[in-house]
Amino acid sequence: MNNTIIAKFGGSSLSNGEQFKKVKDIVLSNPDIKVVVPSAPGKNEDEKHKVTDLLLMCHQLGSHKLNFEEVFNIVRRRYLDIKNELDLDLDIEKEMDLIDEEFKKGRDQSYFASRGEYLNGKLLADYLGFKFLDAQEVIRITNGKPDMEKSMELIAEKIGPEDYVVVPGFYGLNEKGKIETFSRGGSDISGSILAAGMNAEKYENWTDVSGFYIADPKIVGAGLPMATVTYKELRELSYMGAPVLHEDAIFPIKALGIPIQILNTNSPEDPGTMILPDETAEDSKSVITGIAGKKDFTVIRVEKVYMSEDLSFYRRMMSIFESNEINVEHMPTSIDTVSFVVPTVQIEGKESKITGEISIYCDPDDIVVTKGMAIIAVVGRGMVSAKGTSALLFSALAEEGVNIRMISQGSGEMNIIIGVENEDFEKAIKGIYKKFQKENKI
Amino acid sequence: MNNTIIAKFGGSSLSNGEQFKKVKDIVLSNPDIKVVVPSAPGKNEDEKHKVTDLLLMCHQLGSHKLNFEEVFNIVRRRYLDIKNELDLDLDIEKEMDLIDEEFKKGRDQSYFASRGEYLNGKLLADYLGFKFLDAQEVIRITNGKPDMEKSMELIAEKIGPEDYVVVPGFYGLNEKGKIETFSRGGSDISGSILAAGMNAEKYENWTDVSGFYIADPKIVGAGLPMATVTYKELRELSYMGAPVLHEDAIFPIKALGIPIQILNTNSPEDPGTMILPDETAEDSKSVITGIAGKKDFTVIRVEKVYMSEDLSFYRRMMSIFESNEINVEHMPTSIDTVSFVVPTVQIEGKESKITGEISIYCDPDDIVVTKGMAIIAVVGRGMVSAKGTSALLFSALAEEGVNIRMISQGSGEMNIIIGVENEDFEKAIKGIYKKFQKENKI
Numbered sequence: 001m002n003n004t005i006i007a008k009f010g011g012s013s014l015s016n017g018e019q020f021k022k023v024k025d026i027v028l029s030n031p032d033i034k035v036v037v038p039s040a041p042g043k044n045e046d047e048k049h050k051v052t053d054l055l056l057m058c059h060q061l062g063s064h065k066l067n068f069e070e071v072f073n074i075v076r077r078r079y080l081d082i083k084n085e086l087d088l089d090l091d092i093e094k095e096m097d098l099i100d101e102e103f104k105k106g107r108d109q110s111y112f113a114s115r116g117e118y119l120n121g122k123l124l125a126d127y128l129g130f131k132f133l134d135a136q137e138v139i140r141i142t143n144g145k146p147d148m149e150k151s152m153e154l155i156a157e158k159i160g161p162e163d164y165v166v167v168p169g170f171y172g173l174n175e176k177g178k179i180e181t182f183s184r185g186g187s188d189i190s191g192s193i194l195a196a197g198m199n200a201e202k203y204e205n206w207t208d209v210s211g212f213y214i215a216d217p218k219i220v221g222a223g224l225p226m227a228t229v230t231y232k233e234l235r236e237l238s239y240m241g242a243p244v245l246h247e248d249a250i251f252p253i254k255a256l257g258i259p260i261q262i263l264n265t266n267s268p269e270d271p272g273t274m275i276l277p278d279e280t281a282e283d284s285k286s287v288i289t290g291i292a293g294k295k296d297f298t299v300i301r302v303e304k305v306y307m308s309e310d311l312s313f314y315r316r317m318m319s320i321f322e323s324n325e326i327n328v329e330h331m332p333t334s335i336d337t338v339s340f341v342v343p344t345v346q347i348e349g350k351e352s353k354i355t356g357e358i359s360i361y362c363d364p365d366d367i368v369v370t371k372g373m374a375i376i377a378v379v380g381r382g383m384v385s386a387k388g389t390s391a392l393l394f395s396a397l398a399e400e401g402v403n404i405r406m407i408s409q410g411s412g413e414m415n416i417i418i419g420v421e422n423e424d425f426e427k428a429i430k431g432i433y434k435k436f437q438k439e440n441k442i
Numbered sequence: 443m444n445n446t447i448i449a450k451f452g453g454s455s456l457s458n459g460e461q462f463k464k465v466k467d468i469v470l471s472n473p474d475i476k477v478v479v480p481s482a483p484g485k486n487e488d489e490k491h492k493v494t495d496l497l498l499m500c501h502q503l504g505s506h507k508l509n510f511e512e513v514f515n516i517v518r519r520r521y522l523d524i525k526n527e528l529d530l531d532l533d534i535e536k537e538m539d540l541i542d543e544e545f546k547k548g549r550d551q552s553y554f555a556s557r558g559e560y561l562n563g564k565l566l567a568d569y570l571g572f573k574f575l576d577a578q579e580v581i582r583i584t585n586g587k588p589d590m591e592k593s594m595e596l597i598a599e600k601i602g603p604e605d606y607v608v609v610p611g612f613y614g615l616n617e618k619g620k621i622e623t624f625s626r627g628g629s630d631i632s633g634s635i636l637a638a639g640m641n642a643e644k645y646e647n648w649t650d651v652s653g654f655y656i657a658d659p660k661i662v663g664a665g666l667p668m669a670t671v672t673y674k675e676l677r678e679l680s681y682m683g684a685p686v687l688h689e690d691a692i693f694p695i696k697a698l699g700i701p702i703q704i705l706n707t708n709s710p711e712d713p714g715t716m717i718l719p720d721e722t723a724e725d726s727k728s729v730i731t732g733i734a735g736k737k738d739f740t741v742i743r744v745e746k747v748y749m750s751e752d753l754s755f756y757r758r759m760m761s762i763f764e765s766n767e768i769n770v771e772h773m774p775t776s777i778d779t780v781s782f783v784v785p786t787v788q789i790e791g792k793e794s795k796i797t798g799e800i801s802i803y804c805d806p807d808d809i810v811v812t813k814g815m816a817i818i819a820v821v822g823r824g825m826v827s828a829k830g831t832s833a834l835l836f837s838a839l840a841e842e843g844v845n846i847r848m849i850s851q852g853s854g855e856m857n858i859i860i861g862v863e864n865e866d867f868e869k870a871i872k873g874i875y876k877k878f879q880k881e882n883k884i
Contacts, residue, residue: 235747236777247747299853305677305689308769315764318757327750332852333772334859335678335819339852370853377777388840390849391833398830407832407851410774410781411741411812411861417776419853 002161004200005032008169008191011042011050012208013265014120017085019044020127022265026206027128035159035198037169037191038124040116041078051075051116052170059112062103072100079119090126095119110181114171117187121168133158133165139172139193141180146172146193146252155197167194188249192260196252203253203260205245210264211273212237212244214442215291219426220433224442225262226289227271230278233289233379236415240377242292245275278381287386287441291429293376295422297329298347299406300340302358303366307336313362314338320357324350329375330417332408336365339406341419344371373405374425378432379415386441390416396435402428444603446642447474450611450633453484453492454650455707456562459527461486462569464707468648469570477601477640479611479633480566482558483520493517493558494612501554504545514542521561532568537561552623556613559629563610575600575607581614581635583622588614588635588694597639609636630691634702638694645695645702647687652706653715654679654686656884657733661868662875666884667704668731669713672720675731675821678857682819684734687717720823729828729883733871735818737864739771740789741848742782744800745808749778755804756780762799766792771817772859774850778807781848783861786813815847816867820874821857828883832858838877844870 009023027033040051054075061068076096083092099115118134125132137158140150151172159165169187174180182189188205195203211225212234229237231250238244245260253260257277264270307313321328321340330341347354355367383389390409393416397404406419420428436442451465469475482493496517503510518538525534541557560576567574579600582592593614601607611629616622624631630647637645653667654676671679673692680686687702695702699719706712749755763770763782772783789796797809825831832851835858839846848861862870878884 239777301853308771311764311767311769314770314773315757315760318760322753322757325753327753328756329750330775331773332850333774334850334852334855334857335681337852337855339855368854373853387843387845388836390846391836391840394830394833394836398833401829403829404832404851405853407849407858408774408776409846409849410776410779411743411810411815411847413776413779413781415776416849 002199002201003032004034004161004198005030005202005204006035006037006191006195006198006200007033007204007206008037008187009039009206009265010187010208011039011052012044013206014038014124015042015044015047017082019265020082020086020124022268023124023206024128026265026268032201033204034164035194035200036124036128036130036166037187037194038117038120038166039169039187040120041082047078049074051078051120052113055112055116056109058103059109062106068103072103075116079123082123086123086127088123088126090122092119092123095122108178110171111179113181114168114179117168117170121166125166128164128166130164130166133167135168135171135190136173136179138167138197139190141172141174141182143175144180144183146189148193148196148252151193152197155194159198182248188245189252192249192252195258196256199256200258203258204263205260206263206265208264208266209262210267210270211262212242212290214288215429215433216242219429223433226273227286228274228276229289230276230381232278233381233414234275236377236379237290237292240292240375240379241294242290250275285382286380287382287389288378288380288436289382290379291376291432292379293374293425293429295374295425296344297341297373297375297419298344299370299373299419300342300354300358301337301368301370302340302362302364303337304362304364305336307338316361317358320354320361324354324357326350326354330406330408332406341373341375341406372422373419374422376418376420376425376428376432377415378418381414383414383416392435392439392441393418393432396431397428399435400427400431402431444641444643445474446476446603446640447472447644447646448477448479448633448637448640448642449475449646449648450479450629451481451648451707452629452650453481453494454486455648456480456566457484457486457489459524461707462524462528462566464710465566465648466570468707468710474643475646476606477636477642478566478570478572478608479629479636480559480562480608481611481629482562483524489520491516493520493562494555497554497558498551500545501551504548510545514545521565524565528565528569530565530568532564534561534565537564550620552613553621555623556610556621559610559612563608567608570606570608572606572608575609577610577613577632578615578621580609580639581632583614583616583624585617586622586625588631590635590638590694593635594639597636601640624690630687631694634691634694637700638698641698642700645700646705647702648705648707650706650708651704652709652712653704654684654732656730657871657875658684661871665875668715669728670716670718671731672718672823674720675823675856676717678819678821679732679734682734682817682821683736684732692717727824728822729824729831730820730822730878731824732821733818733874734821735816735867735871737816737867738786739783739815739817739861740786741812741815741861742784742796742800743779743810743812744782744804744806745779746804746806747778749780758803759800762796762803766796766799768792768796772848772850774848783815783817783848814864815861816864818860818862818867818870818874819857820860823856825856825858826854834877834881834883835860835874838873839870841877842869842873844873
């Protein structure tokens, strides 16, 4: 590990000249920031479209043999506006003409999509005085996934320890030698690969929020961002629907233990959220790191006396879910009953088939199917050691009058899973958040 | 259903003449008590052995060709003491001589064991002025289980609506025409079969306690008995180790919805515990009906990222437990982890085989095996409607400083399952009991 910092800037951080200036201030204020990864220009007050969306529209029009020049002209104008506002000399017009020519040759969707980052990278490198290094040179993709081995080799080869470079995010070169974009996580993945390749000290991920929210601000109001969160907590919150970094963006640096810092380009002094490897994470002062959840689960409650003495019962039940391609998310057990919690969308139309198969193969005393359950995960590595967390959690729900339909917590877990009615979802999250905040446990 | 009441008296209720007098007072005070089912004389302050244990000892001695007269003389003396104290004319001496002769012929264990109830029934019938009806006449056993169809036929045939009879408990006639005893539940089962056969209004089960305790008195001190409990709650508490009626004793009358009342021969005015069919059970005023639990479970915690998206994961896991003959009692899930809770006694010696198989067939990221967990079930039909039960429960545990290692509650359940360290078992039960008692929710 060395002092190198990788700084990735999201689309809103680079949506116009004014934002570029903020980025320059941030980057130049820290000489350790040696690799900058830009997204394509995003939306802002004046601009209603992301450049990438416009480029995809160009591709769509082109693939129907329709004229896309009008749309591409908006893209042109976006980059020219930035160039002019920043008073740059770079011949971005020529770059855009070349791309226009390629477009007309009928290039594939990935190529179209990737040009937003490419052009933004060109402008940003010029503006920062950094070297532009095309992602094609260093990011390799095999079978749709980052090819870490090849990418790390190329990064070591092409970026020297004293280099200052801009590498556009979102794309790389695949095993066929063609440009390919990442399906999910976009530029976040590029930044993570570069951080891994450089064995960076830190991966800064600059956005338009001052970190990850503890709970959905649409539910709890403008809340607090998490100070620290571990990879693992993040994975759990992400799985439960919290809008955080996608797992794919964490994977490349997870094994190396490189921390990620989520920062706000518009408020660079804010401490943001630090994502830490599980091993090195200091003990959290807060008990709860985050609260997230999803609606629309179905509960299949199966009752069978002496269930747990029937050695093959669960295997038979699970074979039924497997053959019907249903993912069982939770299965809280009671005495003689087990509730299988599955996504409603997966069971729709298969209900009577599945209950029929359970009746035939598992001989239950009763089967009850109930829809409309929401699942909430309360996640926090501080929960393992903090006693009384469950008490506080269930007090919060009792005070809000929320009916608890399911509870699941395993051994040594840093989360509690609760099931509530769909209509109690927001009330429950709000209640938990408020309670833990009041008790200074967030 | 008619007004008939079946009254079964346990061994301590019939251990000597003094106890017989109490039984007579109880039986004759209620003309609806038409069928009385006695156990064999049990222990009391003066008598250190149950008659049935003495009879089994006789059988054991006899089967080794040893002299059992000395032991049988204790049995003789027990019945003669009762006869003399109650000043009865019945020639019980002749009955005992006949039995002695049969014993010497080398009869099987069931025959020996059944004679305690037989002789006690003879004495009690004489004392009450009821007709003695041998269990051989009305109780049929097929494949070791009550033969309800045949027994009910015989009961209808042999016991008229105006008859007052004593039928000894514990035994009947099997499909081979031989006397057979019930393996578990003993005379409780006989009483239940007779209640079913008579379509009784109530089955009174007279013991030496004033009902079932809400929690183990050895843990919470002389506590309160339950006022009412449903068949289902009882099954749950019994499964979790509470000393209540065995399922086999409830089965015969369950379908008919006949209530069972647990009463105290030594304190007949106490209301006791009423066991009600689930369907007719009035809403309980108390939230918790009972607390029970068992120690010595092992948790096998398996971690696997994207577990629930792997359709065959659980089926493969369950096949491993099945082939190793392990009963999975609970399996609380978290995100990417599931904890399989199994009885430690079942996994002993198989641990490395099982974790090895999980590694090979399920490709987990991590497996952790932890022993020494106790499971506590808090049971109460009032819990389904009462909000705030979980809050109260977990507050109680937090106040006692109990670390919660597992929670499981399914949809619409009338119980919560929690896992705690073995050493916290008593503390947890005591804490929960105290808390709910304080809040008037017991």
